Amino acid sequence: MQTEENVSRGLPATDSDLYAGTLDCVQCGLCLTACPTYRLTGRETSSPRGRVHLLRGVAEGHISLSDVVADEMHLCLGCRACETACPSGVQYGALLEQGRAAVAEAGLRNRLAQRVEGVALRQVLARRRRLKFLVAFLAGVQRLGLDRLFAPLLPQALARGSRMLPRIAGRKERERLPTFTPGKAPRRGRVAFLEGCVMPELFGRVNRASVRVLAANGFDVWVPDEQVCCGALHAHAGDLDSARELARQNKSAFEPGDHEPFDAWISNSAGCGAALREMDHWLPEGSGGLAEKARDVTEFLDEVGWREELSSFSARVCYDDPCHLIHAQGIAKAPRRLLEMIPELQIVQHANADHCCGAAGTYNLMQPAMAQAVLEKKMDDLEAADPEWIASGNPGCLMQLQAGVSSRGLKAKVVHPVELLDRSLSGSDWEMDA
Ligand code: SF4
Ligand code: SF4
Numbered sequence: 001m002q003t004e005e006n007v008s009r010g011l012p013a014t015d016s017d018l019y020a021g022t023l024d025c026v027q028c029g030l031c032l033t034a035c036p037t038y039r040l041t042g043r044e045t046s047s048p049r050g051r052v053h054l055l056r057g058v059a060e061g062h063i064s065l066s067d068v069v070a071d072e073m074h075l076c077l078g079c080r081a082c083e084t085a086c087p088s089g090v091q092y093g094a095l096l097e098q099g100r101a102a103v104a105e106a107g108l109r110n111r112l113a114q115r116v117e118g119v120a121l122r123q124v125l126a127r128r129r130r131l132k133f134l135v136a137f138l139a140g141v142q143r144l145g146l147d148r149l150f151a152p153l154l155p156q157a158l159a160r161g162s163r164m165l166p167r168i169a170g171r172k173e174r175e176r177l178p179t180f181t182p183g184k185a186p187r188r189g190r191v192a193f194l195e196g197c198v199m200p201e202l203f204g205r206v207n208r209a210s211v212r213v214l215a216a217n218g219f220d221v222w223v224p225d226e227q228v229c230c231g232a233l234h235a236h237a238g239d240l241d242s243a244r245e246l247a248r249q250n251k252s253a254f255e256p257g258d259h260e261p262f263d264a265w266i267s268n269s270a271g272c273g274a275a276l277r278e279m280d281h282w283l284p285e286g287s288g289g290l291a292e293k294a295r296d297v298t299e300f301l302d303e304v305g306w307r308e309e310l311s312s313f314s315a316r317v318c319y320d321d322p323c324h325l326i327h328a329q330g331i332a333k334a335p336r337r338l339l340e341m342i343p344e345l346q347i348v349q350h351a352n353a354d355h356c357c358g359a360a361g362t363y364n365l366m367q368p369a370m371a372q373a374v375l376e377k378k379m380d381d382l383e384a385a386d387p388e389w390i391a392s393g394n395p396g397c398l399m400q401l402q403a404g405v406s407s408r409g410l411k412a413k414v415v416h417p418v419e420l421l422d423r424s425l426s427g428s429d430w431e432m433d434a
Helices: 004-010 017-022 036-041 048-060 067-075 081-085 092-105 111-125 128-143 146-153 156-164 198-202 204-216 232-236 240-253 270-277 297-304 333-340 368-385 395-408 417-426
Strands: 189-193 219-222 264-267 294-296 315-319 345-347 389-391 413-415
Touching (some): 036 368, 067 092, 092 232, 128 146, 128 198, 156 395, 189 204, 198 204, 204 219, 232 240, 232 270, 264 297, 270 294, 294 297, 297 333, 297 417, 333 417, 389 417, 395 413, 413 417
Parallel strands (some): 189 219, 189 264, 264 294, 315 389
16 A cells, blocks of 8 residues: 555655556556657566556565666666656656656665766766866867877777767867857847856857857847856756756855846757756756746747748758657647748758657766667668758757768768758858857
């Protein structure tokens, strides 16, 4: 029988909301074929229904919180395609975060993996200066060709991480955004912009393109200096305390205070955007109205209406949905509508654009075999469509898709949708600068 006592015995560190959340599942199985790990393994325990069943069993005390449960919690990509497929509204993402927190608390994760991930997330990603220092070091390693030289000697996860790392741009390209960029007249409003943790370091060109298109469309862009990492990767790893701490720091950084209030809180990374929207669930005290202002940059521009004239760009583009944009935020049409406005740009449909690419935060380092298997399916579909460009709005997806393109020897360039809009806005010949 379900009692508060056995809930707390099975899932010691988590909220009993987890148990309540598992009860929403009516075991219909409509999520099974949406799930990449079920499609590849055919195992019920590697499906959303199977994982919810495991968590419910643990909460009820008739399944022990064991290695089997831990493995399934971590084999899940967290793509949340199951949420889109589920007619019962199972909040799978929240269940997964709590399930992983319970697994971590029970000491069931590989200790080395947990320690490395913990250091990377808490001591590097969450600390801007340390991340900057690390990226500067890696840039030097790349410039000297040491990454290629020492690749055969690296442990598998590090070698994979090194292969996936994009070419790091020069120091100037990695500078933070200006605190304030005025919107082009006539002014339409003001937005706050989340730079993200890896975005300025590895995809500074995407951040700058985002600010340019927002300003060109009449919006002042405010980028408070005190902002920090959004905490999404921490939450996905089951480190809910760090995720909450980062969310609180951002809540304070984005308090307008003496500044003029803003209309929307913009991000250009799907994973960050989903985390911003979920701040009210993370923080018992709530986000103070911030979460409801969170918008993906493409969603916002589509909502307010693109104002500036775009020049033609004759190219074949496949748009691939980031899971945390389509499944966690329900945004699929906005980026496509914006790209369709570019004269002569041809959006080529590829099969299964809404399927995961296998990036999933740190997943492709922790679960390389499954990440690669998922990526291969994605690359089969993209290769069949033969695009010149592949657009996707999340840094992990950009790196994963680029790794797929490189390993297959394809010529397609992988970019964020705002880069194509920015290129078309400027009307100049344009080369990716990283
Ligand atoms: S989040 Fe993705 S991988 Fe995990 S159970 Fe749901 S569909 Fe499957
Ligand atoms: S679709 Fe929803 S209700 Fe049906 S089995 Fe999957 S999680 Fe449960």
